[in-house]
Amino acid sequence: MRISTKGQYAIKLMLDLAIYYNGEPVKIKDIARRQDISDKYLEQIVSILHKASLVRSSRGAKGGYRLAAAPEDYTIGMILRATEGELVPVDCAQINGEDCKNSDKCVTVRIWKRLNDAVNGVLDDIKLSDLVEWQNELIDQYVI
């Protein structure tokens, strides 16, 4: 059970947008350089976030991306679900509408239900604005 780089990069991307947006769209190349991620790969990831309406884009020269809403309006869960798909899927439950035929007499389902609640609980409890705060605290530490 793991978090792919795609999801991790998506979070770093959103955090970068939250921190470095100053009225002008932020370029993927700049984000890629700052976060040390392949810019071509980041393009694909931001495309997913764009289709999910988490970011807005401006095309052409001087173009780039910005958040579609305020940092406190995003949870980490929202970002990860957009890029990674549903969190904690277990094949036996609700894969394209077809449950395991034993789901009503299979007790292991209770495990996955609890796990699902725990994971989504944690990830929906952390907001993008929290990351921004943490980042600022960290910078203060280094400066002082």
Place this chain on the structure above:
Amino acid sequence: MRISTKGQYAIKLMLDLAIYYNGEPVKIKDIARRQDISDKYLEQIVSILHKASLVRSSRGAKGGYRLAAAPEDYTIGMILRATEGELVPVDCAQINGEDCKNSDKCVTVRIWKRLNDAVNGVLDDIKLSDLVEWQNELIDQYVI
């Protein structure tokens, strides 16, 4: 982020061993039939559990497997860690001893730490004996 069938099958296997052991080793073929899993695949999974000392085996005719300890001594986390590896690994942290070079100034690490604690908390809170109880309750429901 998902749980593979290998982990799910391992849990079903352990539960089957807990329920159907009556003094004689339980055969993989019987478990496979009852749980509707390929017996050849189950062989590989039980082999992992055996190497992790979660089950004991008897070879030869009349051979089979039994739990190495009592059902209340196993947590779901123990079983899943044996088959799936560490739960919630994020490449940026502690992959073969080499951290991300930015780990001390990367705030996303805090997300993975919380997530890790939540997941392991839930899975280490559920014991194999809980599954046995749930299963028995379910049987009672059907019988009454």
Place this chain on the structure above:
DNA sequence: CACCATTCCTATCAATTCAATAGGATTTAA
């Protein structure tokens, strides 16, 4: 001792996912 059921071990395989890399089409500010 011979048989046969069982665990044990290893190889192979098709499909999918992961993590990029690559090339170029489209748009737009200057």
Place this chain on the structure above:
DNA sequence: TTAAATCCTATTGAATTGATAGGAATGGTG
């Protein structure tokens, strides 16, 4: 018109998943 950016889609190598397959080793039973 040009350059810089987003946008779109294809390809690729490596790893993982979820098995299938074949046979060696073991040990109880007749």
